Amino acid sequence: MNGNDGQLGQIVTWRVPAQVTLTDLRAALAAAHLDEELARDLHPRHVFSRALRDMKAGRVICRLQGSTEDHVSFQITRQDAGLTEVVYERDAQVDMDLHTGAVTSDHAETELRARDLVEAHTKKRLTSDLTRLVQQVFDCQRADLVPLREQGGVYFVPDQHKDLVEQVRTLLHEIKGRLNSFAIRLGCADTAQSVADSLSEHLAGLIEEFRASCAEISVDSRGDAIARREARITELRRRLECYRGLLGAYAVTIGEAITEAEQALLKKLLAGEPCAS
Numbered sequence: 001m002n003g004n005d006g007q008l009g010q011i012v013t014w015r016v017p018a019q020v021t022l023t024d025l026r027a028a029l030a031a032a033h034l035d036e037e038l039a040r041d042l043h044p045r046h047v048f049s050r051a052l053r054d055m056k057a058g059r060v061i062c063r064l065q066g067s068t069e070d071h072v073s074f075q076i077t078r079q080d081a082g083l084t085e086v087v088y089e090r091d092a093q094v095d096m097d098l099h100t101g102a103v104t105s106d107h108a109e110t111e112l113r114a115r116d117l118v119e120a121h122t123k124k125r126l127t128s129d130l131t132r133l134v135q136q137v138f139d140c141q142r143a144d145l146v147p148l149r150e151q152g153g154v155y156f157v158p159d160q161h162k163d164l165v166e167q168v169r170t171l172l173h174e175i176k177g178r179l180n181s182f183a184i185r186l187g188c189a190d191t192a193q194s195v196a197d198s199l200s201e202h203l204a205g206l207i208e209e210f211r212a213s214c215a216e217i218s219v220d221s222r223g224d225a226i227a228r229r230e231a232r233i234t235e236l237r238r239r240l241e242c243y244r245g246l247l248g249a250y251a252v253t254i255g256e257a258i259t260e261a262e263q264a265l266l267k268k269l270l271a272g273e274p275c276a277s
Helices: 022-031 044-054 108-122 127-140 159-174 189-213 223-242 250-271
Strands: 007-015 019-021 059-063 071-081 086-097 103-105 124-126 155-158 178-185
Touching: 007 159, 007 189, 019 022, 022 124, 022 159, 044 071, 044 086, 044 108, 086 108, 103 108, 108 124, 124 127, 127 159, 155 159, 155 189, 159 178, 178 189, 189 223, 189 250, 223 250
Parallel strands: none
Antiparallel strands: 007 155, 007 178, 019 124, 059 071, 071 086, 086 103
16 A cells, blocks of 8 residues: 555645735745746736726626637627616727737727736736646646545545645745645545545546547547557556555556557557547
């Protein structure tokens, strides 16, 4: 079995702040000895959407045209509720150049407000961003966060990744968040079985995701696309070996499922037949 003193792993939950500046977030990643590039710049389209959402009070924001790779345009309409009817009146049009991030409007006050909000959102990250970042930290280190409830928020982390848990604890502390962890140790058959059940379901889900990713693969697919699927099989086998002790009897079933998925892909590549689902 894995773990020190019979430790199987940890149950982890975390709390993140409502927002943090991008500068402070990158400093926190550095303090935790994690890659600062994980806190990447947001795409201008996302920044613009957040800015417009902040401008929505008492207004309706409608897309004028389908956005292109270069440009997106919205109309801001004021909503006034009268005694007998709701009246809508055009307020302004706001545009963004998606290459430069430049914001313009046919209304000077609206343009200034939109620019200020775009600048503010460029320099900060919100709760949803921070939650995704924590999940990405584990993913980039190939460390599994095994969900213990369908709604997420509570995870089991195998003991092999205990050092990463401490790095994430440091990251969250630096941005005024918090990581809670609870050690899971041997000593109770029900506990070991629950870990095996959850981990096997997690790995089975990854295998199904792999099968779905094979849907568009054929003998005519690009070499790099095929190579990514082959690398994914290798990664699934690595996970199986890493967690074999925790999986118990499930290890055989998971191993067979990986082999079947691999054979289905090979069959499709060699004979031009679709992967079995």
